[in-house]
Amino acid sequence: MTHVLLAERTWIKVREPRAEILWFDRRCFKSEEELLRALKKHDIGCVPDIVAIGGTDFQGFIEGRTVGDRRWWSSRRVSDAIFDQLVDLFREMVRIRPPMLKAERRCEPEDRPDDGDTDGFLERLIVFMEDQVYERNRPQFEGLFRELGVHDESFTRLRKRVSGLTRRPFCLLHADLHRKNLIVDPQGRLWVIDWELAMVGDPLYDLATHLYLMRYPAWQEDRMTLEWRRVVERVHPGSSRGWEQDLPRILDFKRAQSVFTDVIRVSLKLREQTEFSWVGLPAASAKLHRILTAAAEPLGLEKVRTPQQIMAALVRWHRETDTVVMNASDAS
Template sequence: MTRECLPGAPGLPAGRMDARASAARRRAAALVSDERLLVGPLKGYHHETYAFPLPAGDGSGRQTWWKCRDPRAGLLWFDLRAFASERELVRALQGSITRIPAVIEREEVSLYTFVEGRTLGEVCPPGQPLSARHSGQLGVLFGELVSVRPESVLASAGWVAGGHPAGWKDDSAAFLAQLIDFTDVHIYQRHLPRYHALFRDLGIPGGALDGLREATRALVPRPSALLHGDLHRENFIVDGRDDLWTIDWELAVVGDPLYDLATHLHLMGYPADQESRITGIWRRAVEGARPGSSEGWEADLPVLRAYKRAQSVYTDVIRTALALGELTAEQRLRQLARPVRRIEGALAAARRTLGLTREPSADSVAAAYARWFKDAAPTLTAPAP
């Protein structure tokens, strides 16, 4: 039995809980006989997660792996969300989505089935095509998503604070406009006092999303559907039978089904011929499940992908600043190369969308961050959401 997707640190010795341990870790430790059985925290931005085995409950002596997830305190969300409770959403989707984790309650703690296997990123790294089996299962997922009645899961999981997404009533233009507004107002403008010099030095002008707003008006209406919102390689687990499971539903929304395809293509790094193949699989799946779901896709997919490229710039610029801010100056210098390349790539990909006037380079990106850390004297913790 392998648990390749459990890259966590071992637990502390049983009975010796560190006083500095988080509430999430203490809650998980209370469920196991020996804290050394805990694995985690597992890698993840939105939650602090621990995995551990528990008796199966059927007297067989078998062990079943579960995970306990707590939202990270003070988290800065970079994506619009629809659902108040991921746990209740996952509950509501049982029987509607194939191969999704189950949720149980154990001593007033919600536990998710831990899918044993490897992430799709390990099985099929970026640049490699999906197997025919996994492509087919991805198509099943796309079809199941548009088959779910949004009002039924919204009734179970509840709206996130701030109201429902504008685009859940078959208005693709309103949905994308709300996504753009979220990125502009809640990510860019809200943090501009702190990051103004950094955005300026990276060549990102104010009002950079205005052109994208104009293009949004021409989107074709498509029937709104449940969207996972984050279908990348680390949110798929390949089990021992070579089946694909879909995990981490915290960014699920209700809106234009084409957005799930645009997000998936943006995040997966497919070769060009695989992109075309996956797009065809998506079209057949959503049209078979709900006719009209792919209407106008050829003209509209580039607009949605342009938004994803622009969103990545704002997200990566701020996330990189926060991550580097947790390091000492010496550590930052040693670890700067990889995030600088990521920012350089994001800026290059979104250059036309954001109206950037100069070609980004790794040196200019590194210099912009160096000046910002030197001159801005930033607070090194994220602002409250």
């Protein structure tokens, strides 16, 4: 990603797609820029402007610092000013109902659950994770997953764990509201970037994803949940229906999702350089241990491997896959 200064003193953000980037989340809209234009029409003002140059759309660059910038934020809590603007963002999004969004969709009609079908919505996310993350990467990572106690049956257990959600009316979701996607400009205004994972679906899913990614202190997480419920019910009654039972279920899904995505990400990160990162191995195994521990119940893991066992599994995975690559190279 690069930033370009135009003659009119306008900064734009230019991102060049890279083929090697792994997609671990569903993309709902074909064009992020087209979606942002649609959101501007519905008076959602905290999104980047779109600048058209020679028939190509570019996003305006937001000057400021992210909420994740440790130079500003020394703890997991956010200031009241930022907190209030986040609550207002949820209020703005819940009023954007499915028929209001004219941006072209990427997913096929049969892959779009009916408005209010929260079970169907979450099932499509599980199907994506099963097909596009687990199955697609099975040839390279099946042995490692198996050593960590994760296998095909894990999806059956997860479905039993999260099924039976209460119906809620669908709305616009950002689906990736974490600290690095939240920018505070010099005037203290909050901006929200990276809408590429935005979708239409269960409003409680957006709250659960936000809570999972933000890692608020417990008291602020409780406050955000109550404030979210207050504003979404005021805008669209029924949007928080059944939240007491369903929020833990959706959080369980997010914990399980992290296992499938982070096992792959962490493993590949150890091999980013020309040689395996033995220095980074202890931290990698500790991270996977935390993730597996959090997802033990949703995935039905009988026993979570110790950090030492995870470390040994990562080393075996590296040696086995490295041998496969060398053999393939010799054969060619």
